Amino acid sequence: MKALIIVDIQHDFLPGGALAVKDGDLIIEPVNKLMEHFPLIVATQDWHPADHLSFASNHPSASPGDVIDLEGLPQVLWPDHCVQGSVGAAFAETLDTSKIDKIFRKGENRHIDSYSGFFDNGKKQDTGMYAYLKKQQIDEVFVVGLATDYCVKFTAIDAAALGLKTSVIANATKAVNLKPGDGDMALKQMSSLGIGVVDSTTYLI
Ligand code: VGL
Ligand code: ZN
Numbered sequence: 001m002k003a004l005i006i007v008d009i010q011h012d013f014l015p016g017g018a019l020a021v022k023d024g025d026l027i028i029e030p031v032n033k034l035m036e037h038f039p040l041i042v043a044t045q046d047w048h049p050a051d052h053l054s055f056a057s058n059h060p061s062a063s064p065g066d067v068i069d070l071e072g073l074p075q076v077l078w079p080d081h082c083v084q085g086s087v088g089a090a091f092a093e094t095l096d097t098s099k100i101d102k103i104f105r106k107g108e109n110r111h112i113d114s115y116s117g118f119f120d121n122g123k124k125q126d127t128g129m130y131a132y133l134k135k136q137q138i139d140e141v142f143v144v145g146l147a148t149d150y151c152v153k154f155t156a157i158d159a160a161a162l163g164l165k166t167s168v169i170a171n172a173t174k175a176v177n178l179k180p181g182d183g184d185m186a187l188k189q190m191s192s193l194g195i196g197v198v199d200s201t202t203y204l205i
Pocket of ligand 2 (some may be wrong): 046047054082107
C-alpha cells in the first residue's frame with residue numbers, strides 16, 4: 001500500500017515567511033489534489049525551540065547561510081524559523097489538513113537539526129514515522145513538500161534506505177536554492193539513489 005509524505009508545508013517556508021522558499025505556495029494546490037489518490041497521508045512539521053542551534057541568531061556574530069560544525073556535524077545556519085507554537089510553524093491555511101492521518105514533528109532537540117522526517121541528522125533519534133508506516137502496511141511512499149534540497153531530499157533518501165519504494169513528485173516540491181541549482185542537484189542525487197522522480201500530472205491520473 002502507498003502513502004503520501006507531505007514535508008513541512010508551513011508558513012515560514014512560504015513567501016513572506018522567515019525562511020521563504022520561492023514559489024513554495026504554488027505546490028499547495030497540487031498537494032491537495034494528490035491527497036485524493038492516497039489511502040494514507042502523513043505530514044512532517046519542522047518544530048524548533050527558540051534556542052535551536054540551527055538558528056544563526058543563537059551564535060554570536062554568525063549569519064544565515066554560514067556553515068558551522070555543530071557537535072560534529074556540518075550545519076547550515078538558518079534564520080529563526082518554525083518556532084514551536086508560532087504562526088510560522090503552523091501549516092499553510094490552504095493545505096487540506098483534514099486528510100492527514102498523522103503528523104510527525106522534528107527538530108525539537110536544540111543540539112541537532114533534523115531534515116529527514118524519519119531521523120535527526122545524526123540518526124540518533126527516530127520520529128516513529130517508519131514504524132507507523134510499516135504498521136499501516138505501507139511499502140511505497142511518494143514525497144512532496146518543502147524544501148526539495150533539504151527536508152524533502154533527506155526524507156526521501158531515508159525512506160529508500162529503509163527499504164520503502166520511494167518517489168518524489170517533482171512538481172509538488174520547491175527548493176531553497178541557497179546556491180542556484182541546488183534543487184536540480186537534489187533531484188539528480190535522489191534519482192541516482194534509485195528514487196523515482198515523477199510528475200503528478202503524468203503519474204497519478
Ligand atoms: C528545512 C532548512 C531548515 C526544510 C527545515 O524544511 O527543508 N530547511 N529547516
Ligand atoms: Zn528547520
